[in-house]
Amino acid sequence: MRISKLSERAGLPVGTVKFYLRSGLLHPGLATSATQALYDETHLARLRLIRAMLGVGRLSLAEIQRILDAIDLPVGDPEVRTSLVRAAIAGPDETPFDAHAEDAEVLSEMGWHISPDSPHLRTLMRALEAARSVGLSIDRSRLKTYAEAAAHVARSDQAELDSLPDAERPQALAASLVLLDPILSALRRLAGEHVATVNQGRVPGPRVSNA
Amino acid sequence: MRISKLSERAGLPVGTVKFYLRSGLLHPGLATSATQALYDETHLARLRLIRAMLGVGRLSLAEIQRILDAIDLPVGDPEVRTSLVRAAIAGPDETPFDAHAEDAEVLSEMGWHISPDSPHLRTLMRALEAARSVGLSIDRSRLKTYAEAAAHVARSDQAELDSLPDAERPQALAASLVLLDPILSALRRLAGEHVATVNQGRVPGPRVSNA
Numbered sequence: 001m002r003i004s005k006l007s008e009r010a011g012l013p014v015g016t017v018k019f020y021l022r023s024g025l026l027h028p029g030l031a032t033s034a035t036q037a038l039y040d041e042t043h044l045a046r047l048r049l050i051r052a053m054l055g056v057g058r059l060s061l062a063e064i065q066r067i068l069d070a071i072d073l074p075v076g077d078p079e080v081r082t083s084l085v086r087a088a089i090a091g092p093d094e095t096p097f098d099a100h101a102e103d104a105e106v107l108s109e110m111g112w113h114i115s116p117d118s119p120h121l122r123t124l125m126r127a128l129e130a131a132r133s134v135g136l137s138i139d140r141s142r143l144k145t146y147a148e149a150a151a152h153v154a155r156s157d158q159a160e161l162d163s164l165p166d167a168e169r170p171q172a173l174a175a176s177l178v179l180l181d182p183i184l185s186a187l188r189r190l191a192g193e194h195v196a197t198v199n200q201g202r203v204p205g206p207r208v209s210n211a
Numbered sequence: 212m213r214i215s216k217l218s219e220r221a222g223l224p225v226g227t228v229k230f231y232l233r234s235g236l237l238h239p240g241l242a243t244s245a246t247q248a249l250y251d252e253t254h255l256a257r258l259r260l261i262r263a264m265l266g267v268g269r270l271s272l273a274e275i276q277r278i279l280d281a282i283d284l285p286v287g288d289p290e291v292r293t294s295l296v297r298a299a300i301a302g303p304d305e306t307p308f309d310a311h312a313e314d315a316e317v318l319s320e321m322g323w324h325i326s327p328d329s330p331h332l333r334t335l336m337r338a339l340e341a342a343r344s345v346g347l348s349i350d351r352s353r354l355k356t357y358a359e360a361a362a363h364v365a366r367s368d369q370a371e372l373d374s375l376p377d378a379e380r381p382q383a384l385a386a387s388l389v390l391l392d393p394i395l396s397a398l399r400r401l402a403g404e405h406v407a408t409v410n411q412g413r414v415p416g417p418r419v420s421n422a
Contacts, residue, residue, distance in 0.1 A: 049345045056341035058269055082407065086400065112405040120404065124397035130267035131390040134260045135383070137371065138394070145367040146391075147398050149360035154402035156356040160348065161407075172346070177400060179342040180357075183349070184399070185392045186335035187358050189297065191365035192388070193331065194323040196293065196372075 003029070006039040010047035017047065025050055025065055027072075049175060057178040063091065067178070071170045078166050085170045089177050090119030099125050106143045110151065153184065214240070217250040221258035228258065236261055236276055238283075260386060268389040274302065278389070282381045289377050296381045300388050301330030310336050317354045321362065364395065 007014045020026040026046055029037030046068070053059045053067070070088035075081045103125065107114060114121060131138055157176050164172050218225045231237040237257055240248030257279070264270045264278070281299035286292045314336065318325060325332060342349055368387050375383050 045346070052341040052345050056338050086404065090400070107401065110402075112401060113408050114401055114404055118401065118404060120397050120400040124394065124401060127267050127390070127393035127397055130263040131386070131394060134263050134386045134390065135256070136386055136390060142367055142371070146364060146395055147402070149363045150395060150398035151402040151406075152360045152363075153357060153399055154406045156353055157399075157403060158406040160353070175342070175345045175347055177403070179338070179345065179347060180399075181392065181396045182338035183335065183342060184357055184361060184395060186331050186338055187361035188364055188368075188391075188395070189301070189331040189388060190318065190323060190325055190329065190335060191321075191358070191362045192368060193297065193325055193329060195362075195365045195369040197324050 001039050003037070003039065006043055006047070009044055010051065012047060012051060020047070020050060023061070023065075025061065025068060045171075049171065052175070053178050056182045058182075059178065066091070067174050071174055078169060081170045082173055085174050086177070087119050089174060090123055100128070102140055103128060103143060106140055106147060109144070110147050112147075112151075153180075212250050214248070214250065217254055217258070220255055221262065223258060223262060231258070231261060234272070234276075236272065236279060256382075260382065263386070264389050267393045269393075270389065277302070278385050282385055289380060292381050293384055296385050297388070298330050300385060301334055311339070313351055314339060314354060317351055317358060320355070321358050323358075323362075364391075 001009075003014055003017060007017045010017065017026065021028065026043060029039040029043065031037045050064055050068075053064050054061070059067075067085065067088045070084045073081065073084055075084065099121075128138060128143075157180065161169055161172055161176065212220075214225055214228060218228045221228065228237065232239065237254060240250040240254065242248045261275055261279075264275050265272070270278075278296065278299045281295045284292065284295055286295065310332075339349060339354075368391065372380055372383055372387065
């Protein structure tokens with residue numbers, strides 16, 4: 001398809017598509033003349049991913065570039081590919097963090113097999129530090145509640161990833177790591193609204209809503 | 212304390228603190244002369260909240276301003292105050308969304324008491340739309356898994372909020388809505404690493420990690 005059709009199907013202005021082509025976020029089309037090229041479903045899929053990560057995923061173009069680069073790396077070993085995607089999503093971070101021994105213990109009690117230099121461990125410790133700096137008390141039992149909820153979700157996500165062919169997995173992994181967060185966040189806020197309403201005694205207890 | 216001490220304790224440059232004062236994100240101190248003022252623990256707490264929301268929380272200054280404005284509203288009714296904070300966090304959004312009947316059914320089956328015009332419902336529907344646009348298949352059973360995990364977390368968060376005095380609740384609610392997301396996100400990624408490793412058969416099953 002021509003760039004006009006591509007931009008229409010992706011729901012983006014032609015100028016934006018051209019910018020993504022120039023900046024390397026979108027791979028070139030098949031040139032048919034000095035000024036024209038043809039694009040296919042891979043271009044459309046890539047544009048939808050960029051759009052979702054930029055919008056709902058709240059990532060910057062630089063972060064998206066880093067993640068797309070990792071997805072596109074010509075690495076044969078699927079395990080290495082997924083670990084590169086994970087590292088790209090966690091991002092570079094040189095700031096040292098203070099791991100509370102108690103936090104590490106909770107993860108250990110969960111029986112999780114985690115590399116001590118996992119980039120997500122660093123992200124977790126920094127997020128815990130920030131939440132505690134504003135007075136949120138996240139003790140052992142609360143962290144365990146969160147970890148259980150996370151494990152419940154991760155098992156379901158992995159089952160979905162396992163059902164895909166090897167070639168599609170890095171992109172699906174990136175999409176699920178970035179784009180399920182806003183879904184879980186909105187669900188937690190909705191659940192919070194429900195729990196708060198029940199606690200205020202306005203409704204006698206859980207009931208079927210009209211929403 | 213003087214501004215130099217305040218900035219030191221908040222871990223922010225004096226210029227940044229002055230910028231927050233000028234832009235109204237931080238309330239004025241008690242003026243002791245034309246050029247000097249004294250600050251207290253409320254200023255420090257506010258700076259820590261701004262810093263955490265800007266950093267780990269990934270919010271913009273405009274979003275933070277909107278949330279702080281809601282926290283500071285002189286509204287007596289605690290229920291109204293928390294609903295204003297929730298609305299400020301969800302943000303304005305005029306884009307119409309397509310709610311899938313099946314998604315709404317899942318929430319209804321959870322027994323959640325949710326207002327049909329809850330701002331978080333809108334956020335959820337938009338996030339689901341974005342995730343599906345890149346090919347993630349989020350069917351009824353997967354959404355239910357997420358909703359269960361969210362409910363598990365929300366109950367624990369509400370217990371924490373209920374333990375606080377009324378005056379502190381709006382700020383604690385805002386902090387927990389914004390700053391627990393990165394913690395849950397990191398935990399989900401860590402759990403995902405564990406599940407992927409187990410699935411690849413590199414370890415015989417869940418085991419205690421050295422992390």
